[in-house]
Amino acid sequence: MSNVLAIAATTRTLRNLLLAQVPALDAELSDLEVTLQPPDVARKGISKVQLNLFLYQVVANAAWRNLDLPGQVRPGETAPPPLALNLHYVITAWGRGENDNDALSHRVLAAAMSTLHDRGVLDGNDIRNALADNDLANQIERVRVTPLPQSVDELSRLWTAFQTNYRTSAAYEAAVVLIDSQAATRAPLPVLRRGAQDRGVIATASAAAVLDALDCPRHQSAVRLGEDIVLHGRQLGTDHALARFSSQRLDAPTDIAPLAGDTGGSLRVHLADTADDADAVSRWAPGIYTVALLVQPPGLPALLSNELPLALAPRITLGSLAAAPGDFTLNLTCMPRIRDGQRVFLLFGDRLLTPASLSNPADPKQPTALTFQLTGVAAGTYTVRLRVDGADSIPVDFSGSAPAFATDQQVVVA
Template identity: 25%
Template sequence: MITAYGAKDFQAELLLGYAMQVLHDIPLITREMVYTALKHAAAMTTFGALSQVLATLSLDELADQVGTIKLCPEFFSMEETSKLWSSLQTHYRPSAGYQASMVLLSRRTSAKTDLPATAPNIQQPTIERIESSHTGGIRAGDALILHGQRLQGTLTYLRINKRSGLLNPETVQDKQITLRLPPDLPAGIQSIQVVHLNHSHGSPEEIQSNFAAFVVQPTLRVQVNSVKPLKSNLCHAELLLTVNPFITANQPSLLLLQSTSSDFSSVQINIPSSDTPTDTLTISIQVAAKRYWVQLQVDGVRSEAVEVEVGG
């Protein structure tokens, strides 16, 4: 749960909104973030229980125990929110819930002894950071820019998500590589790796970089159909959603509607997963007649908001 405090009116709401925007753009906690947080906690005070525990541990080793953590928004009902804050025994503050996943632990020692080295170490390529060629989120088909060290080899390729197939980069330099992402790359968290092919010993040999994570954002078009007025300013409608790239089989997705008016009312609809890939969805809704911001969340990553009018 993430919560915010402000001494004046609306400061907490603004701060919480900014934090949620950051988590929307980058829904990840990396090893580097964990290390920085642990280092800061250890430096704040030497009297707290956490600081005393951290003083007995290697922060580098502790941070390395954690893989990349994915954060997904988790909707709490009013009843669940009330129970949660009651258990905390403190006054309610504006808050938002998130589900964290993919925490990995590894052994401190190796299960077997490594064989002695018989050849000098090969200089492996290293990816340090990834950026898009334009502002905003990364989408399928966009140009991706990788920054790092020793990226250029005799034969340089890229691998996405540990697939067997290798991709050709557009440009290659020692500290920068540009790649055009496949147009069918699914939305969600992806990983990429630089691969050098070495033929010096006859058969091709791969020299691989570290895996670096990036997030592919879905794009969304919305068409409102079959609007039927109901009582109490409610209406029934069907939303035709066109998504790019395809939602893959069994890929989790969620529809979010946020009122554009000052009441900030919202609706969240879980979309049943399909056994086959699809780029169109028809969703039936029953909501108040007004304008909404519509977003589609695919595998934990939200599209940009599309403004539509439902029965207005």
């Protein structure tokens, strides 16, 4: 690796190389001077044969940008990668005198290009002698000098940026220059135990379950407590399996052991209501859930399937099924209980109302009580639905030969 003198060391090495080798190739160029100035001021005050080496661009090296340095960062350690740079130079040649001879400047340029062609990799001793205290020669990658082809458009833009008249020149790239990162390297402590019982890696021959679809009863868009859902997918089984129901409204997921489905590749999950689970009112919350299948054989890591969305519809009980036209109060209860922060609306016919009051009794087995104020209600029969976090209660009676609106979910205003 190298320190922050790397760029300057590269430039000085190239200058020294040209200054020493070009006169050796052509005795006519014995008075050569090599400068490092911008092209627009490089020729000022100089009448000798001249080469100007100008660093006009520094770009990041994409190949080294995100690599750990070999030999310094070991697996499991973290360290910022080195600053990897490609240096772009333009070399411009002049002959002698103020009105220099073009033929002589061409000889200067040809000798410079020949020198860089024969010495495409910078020598370590040349680098060390170029600038005191630089350690570019010690980096893991050698610095290579290669021609940098440029189109006419690129040359035009480049010399326009120099704000000077164009002269025949050659562009080169010196790469790669690696500058040490100053950030600390973090090395983890040795591993003393692999897992709770130092068992190491545990491999299983089976893949996790994959859920493809979820069916609610009678192809409804939601399920209610006391009903079953059917999961369809692959690698489904009941051994050591749990259907996991997760909701942002619950402190922890609810797990239910599934039963075998009626067809291959399916499982049936029963959501117990108060008839089977006295705590069902407070165990759940109406709204949107995700369902996944968790399989955890004894002594092995748990495998969790993908998740599917599910709406748990509230069940409501109306305080009164009849009312007089005009203004009146509608009371109802909701099971399971509504949690803090849930969005609650009443759909009364074509009206959308927010609750006037909402309370959960101290007894956790009792449903949520809600009150709604209705005004200017005309005579008629109105179907009532409660919407909690986007899940609507289901006001349909499926007991007959055809579905019909349930009478206990309607208010008759007369």
